[in-house]
Amino acid sequence: xxxxxxxxxxxxxxxxxxxxxxxxxxxxxxxxxxxxxxxxxxxxxxxxxxxxxxxxxxxxxxxxxxxxxxxxxxxxxxxxxxxxxxxxxxxxxxxxxxxxxxxxxxxxxxxxxxxxxxxxxxxxxxxxxxxxxxxxxxxxxxxxxxxxxxxxxxxxxxxxxxxxxxxxxxxxxxxxxxxxxxxxxxxxxxxxxxxxxxxxxxxxxxxxxxxxxxxxxxxxxxxxxxxxxxxxxxxxxxxxxxxxxxxxx
Numbered sequence: 001x002x003x004x005x006x007x008x009x010x011x012x013x014x015x016x017x018x019x020x021x022x023x024x025x026x027x028x029x030x031x032x033x034x035x036x037x038x039x040x041x042x043x044x045x046x047x048x049x050x051x052x053x054x055x056x057x058x059x060x061x062x063x064x065x066x067x068x069x070x071x072x073x074x075x076x077x078x079x080x081x082x083x084x085x086x087x088x089x090x091x092x093x094x095x096x097x098x099x100x101x102x103x104x105x106x107x108x109x110x111x112x113x114x115x116x117x118x119x120x121x122x123x124x125x126x127x128x129x130x131x132x133x134x135x136x137x138x139x140x141x142x143x144x145x146x147x148x149x150x151x152x153x154x155x156x157x158x159x160x161x162x163x164x165x166x167x168x169x170x171x172x173x174x175x176x177x178x179x180x181x182x183x184x185x186x187x188x189x190x191x192x193x194x195x196x197x198x199x200x201x202x203x204x205x206x207x208x209x210x211x212x213x214x215x216x217x218x219x220x221x222x223x224x225x226x227x228x229x230x231x232x233x234x235x236x237x238x239x240x241x242x243x244x245x246x247x248x249x
Contacts, residue, residue: 003023003033003073004033004035004063005033005076005080006075006081006084008079010040010171010172012041012161013036014161016034016231017157017231017232019239020032023075023242025239026246031068033063035059037080040171042165047171048171049174050177051182052182055178056087070093071093072096073097073099074088074098074099075099076098076099077102077103077230078101079103079178079179081098081100081101084098084100085189086182088190089184089185089187089189096191097192099196099242101195102228102230103208104209107186108184108215113204113205119202123143125139127172130172133162134159143227143228144228144232145228147232147234195209196222196230197220198225198233199222201228203227203228219248223237
């Protein structure tokens, strides 16, 4: 059974950094596939769908094209968590497990919880200066990462990623629209679910994960200091929580 990794808004497989390699020992040799959504990464030249369901359709075809057959387990954050959730609820036979990181969705979370209002002016400025690579990546790092010890190295890597596979402003808007209008089914997916969140997430309110986990009676672990990009801030913690969860299942 393969593990599929899905990132969030305007991010791609390379933004996982070395997490796939760190995660591998916990998965007992299962293949790990960091998959790009349309409009991001290797598919940056394609238009991003304006719905999460269409993103799922694209991703399903990509995995089958790569010869990777279900069932799959997912580690997915933010928008990627919405994609993985929709997949599990609409194609339950294809999904064996979900690890959802700092995601949010209706009907469990309000708009102001899903995107904290204090960030709206900064995000509007980010959209206005979308072609300014240095400015955008610095703002994204500031909004999503609380571990700053590798900031210079992170920004250098992120600039290289953005220059080699630039996400267009139009695709960024489509992805944001898809995320904003996504609504999950109220019932929990049929597969096992674990929710990981960050207590110090300044972008998405931690209550989003708390309420989702409570509604689905899912195991929930909260990191004490990481930001929205929890896999960046503490990849080892993410891998250890996943390893422990798999042992208990």
